[in-house]
Amino acid sequence: MDAQLTRWRAETPAAAAGLVHLNNAGAALMPAPVLEAIEDHLRLESRAGGYEAAEQVAPLIADAYEDVGRLIGAGGRNVAVVENATAAFALALSAFDFAPGDAILTTRNDYISNQLMYLSLARRQGVDVVRAEEALEGGVDAQSVREILRRRPVKLVAVTWVPTNSGLVQPVTEVGDECEAAGVAYLVDACQAVGQIPIDVSRLRCDFLSATARKFLRGPRGIGFLYVSDRALADGRAPLYVDMRGAGWVAADDYRLAGDATRFENWEFAYALLLGLGEAARYALAVGVEEAGRRALELAAYTRERLGALDGMRVLDRGARLCAIVTAQVGALDAREVVAELRGWGINTSATTRDVALLDMDAKGASSAVRISPHYYNTRQEIDIAVGALRGLV
Numbered sequence: 001m002d003a004q005l006t007r008w009r010a011e012t013p014a015a016a017a018g019l020v021h022l023n024n025a026g027a028a029l030m031p032a033p034v035l036e037a038i039e040d041h042l043r044l045e046s047r048a049g050g051y052e053a054a055e056q057v058a059p060l061i062a063d064a065y066e067d068v069g070r071l072i073g074a075g076g077r078n079v080a081v082v083e084n085a086t087a088a089f090a091l092a093l094s095a096f097d098f099a100p101g102d103a104i105l106t107t108r109n110d111y112i113s114n115q116l117m118y119l120s121l122a123r124r125q126g127v128d129v130v131r132a133e134e135a136l137e138g139g140v141d142a143q144s145v146r147e148i149l150r151r152r153p154v155k156l157v158a159v160t161w162v163p164t165n166s167g168l169v170q171p172v173t174e175v176g177d178e179c180e181a182a183g184v185a186y187l188v189d190a191c192q193a194v195g196q197i198p199i200d201v202s203r204l205r206c207d208f209l210s211a212t213a214r215k216f217l218r219g220p221r222g223i224g225f226l227y228v229s230d231r232a233l234a235d236g237r238a239p240l241y242v243d244m245r246g247a248g249w250v251a252a253d254d255y256r257l258a259g260d261a262t263r264f265e266n267w268e269f270a271y272a273l274l275l276g277l278g279e280a281a282r283y284a285l286a287v288g289v290e291e292a293g294r295r296a297l298e299l300a301a302y303t304r305e306r307l308g309a310l311d312g313m314r315v316l317d318r319g320a321r322l323c324a325i326v327t328a329q330v331g332a333l334d335a336r337e338v339v340a341e342l343r344g345w346g347i348n349t350s351a352t353t354r355d356v357a358l359l360d361m362d363a364k365g366a367s368s369a370v371r372i373s374p375h376y377y378n379t380r381q382e383i384d385i386a387v388g389a390l391r392g393l394v
């Protein structure tokens with residue numbers, strides 16, 4: 001084991017103690033400094049009072065915004081901290097006034113809750129939900145996005161970078177180029193990307209980007225963030241339901257939006273988790289997202305290779321580019337049972353079922369799949385343990 005890996009594992013006590021945690025796409029193990037940042041603040045709150053504690057650590061809070069911004073190539077003023085990626089995504093959608101016949105252009109692999117939000121907008125506002133064609137290898141075809149943008153007016157393009165149920169990486173940069181050329185607003189769900197794929201929002205040319213702390217970023221549960229571009233801020237984009245943090249009530253019938261992305265925030269939120277998120281961003285920057293992603297990808301490729309060699313196991317990941325999420329159908333078994341068995345042996349994975357990704361799972365003819373998502377602090381030996389256990393099951 002190289003020195004870096006040894007240090008990362010020492011800072012991840014459960015991994016060092018033998019837990020085989022291959023569920024980083026669910027929630028990764030937090031490194032010790034992240035846990036400490038959260039615990040320290042909770043202790044301060046209990047000693048000083050919640051509001052007083054937040055005042056005392058105001059500089060640390062400001063740093064957290066800056067560091068989350070740095071992680072995605074943005075300024076702290078472009079970051080709104082919210083409860084999770086779904087809340088971030090919904091807030092971004094609410095910044096658009098959809099009228100009947102307005103189109104949202106999206107993909108067949110967008111995340112389930114995003115698909116449900118589009119359908120809700122269709123049902124309640126009469127929005128047209130248009131899904132671009134897939135490329136032959138899988139994932140959205142940027143050429144199809146271009147053709148649709150030429151053919152019809154589109155109000156918003158929304159794309160999930162890495163879907164939850166497979167290792168696919170969608171071509172979000174290419175889609176961003178098409179949006180820029182067509183002058184159409186662009187929203188990216190980077191929930192599974194952040195922490196495993198380097199992000200530069202100016203390269204993506206997106207107006208909004210949503211993410212969560214607990215996955216490949218290794219932050220705590222219950223917190224996420226929304227990137228809001230300067231362009232979106234200047235255009236006056238704001239959530240439909242503005243909170244007293246997001247705006248000032250300046251006259252009986254008037255309010256003024258905050259100048260920065262905090263206009264998407266609520267006044268009350270978990271400062272301890274915010275500090276944990278900031279620490280997770282710093283930790284990821286210190287490890288290097290490129291290096292983290294390279295190691296995670298190497299472990300995922302090894303996992304696919306080993307699973308592919310097992311009789312009865314069908315690896316389901318498709319796409320020109322894949323990431324550190326590996327999905328496989330385990331014979332005729334229900335993946336939920338497989339996951340429960342593995343959990344009993346100290347191996348954490350997760351199950352993905354047809355209902356979370358109807359279009360993709362039906363195209364693959366699969367009703368459930370086990371999801372193995374290694375990260376840079378995992379080892380080949382851990383993959384061997386998981387594959388050995390799966391071999392026993394099939």
Ligand SMILES: Cc1ncc(COP(=O)(O)O)c(C=O)c1O
Pocket residue numbers: 025083084085086087111113160162163164189191192211212213224
């Ligand atoms: C691609 C993707 N988008 C969004 C979400 C939702 O994230 P959250 O649970 O933080 O709202 C998930 C969660 O698994 C996801 O995988």
